[in-house]
């Protein structure tokens with residue numbers, strides 16, 4: 724559920740970019756941040772290691788203007804994908820209103836994508852959320868790789884639907900804005916004031 728401040732008439736949604744290590748979550752966020760005009764975005768905060776692996780999270784706030792007299796804000800986060808940060812990943816999902824799962828299209832990353840997705844579902848369940856009903860978008864990133872996995876192959880393995888899936892090349896910005904548009908539409912549609 725979004726955080727609603729009735730006094731200040733503000734609604735804050737939390738969007739989390741989830742996925743295995745090195746799939747391109749930070750690259751997505753950096754691109755979105757770059758595309759937005761200064762008036763609507765806050766500073767991008769990235770906490771990473773020297774090798775640019777996300778340590779805790781990346782974050783920036785995005786002001787989406789007014790809906791029904793309420794100021795709408797999206798707080799955008801990424802999680803750290805590296806295996807040993809499971810506790811941080813679970814924590815980042817607390818209070819989330821939607822997740823974008825950034826998968827790596829490299830064939831050798833297939834099982835890693837599946838494992839990460841299943842862990843995400845477990846983590847959502849730990850907050851009493853039903854992952855099959857939770858607003859989520861599946862982005863197949865790195866479509867520029869010569870041997871990219873087929874769109875739909877992860878969904879078949881996971882037994883989930885394919886309606887909110889798209890391809891992307893985050894390093895070139897391809898599919899990045901489409902992904903966040905799909906996500907925000909879902910999140911806002913689910914919400915009733």
Ligand SMILES: Nc1nc2c(ncn2[C@@H]2O[C@H](COP(=O)(O)OP(=O)(O)OP(=O)(O)O)[C@@H](O)[C@H]2O)c(=O)[nH]1
Pocket residue numbers: 742743744745746747748749750751775776777778801802803804805864865866867868891892893894895
């Ligand atoms: N070929 C290709 N490389 C990409 C693409 N998107 C991201 N990368 C590269 O993949 C690497 C990892 O990208 P990040 O955005 O840091 O990945 P991450 O998911 O945030 O990784 P963690 O923070 O460790 O979980 C970088 O070298 C990116 O340049 C893409 O679409 N195609």
Ligand SMILES: [Mg+2]
Pocket residue numbers: 748749750775776777801802803804
């Ligand atoms: Mg990262």
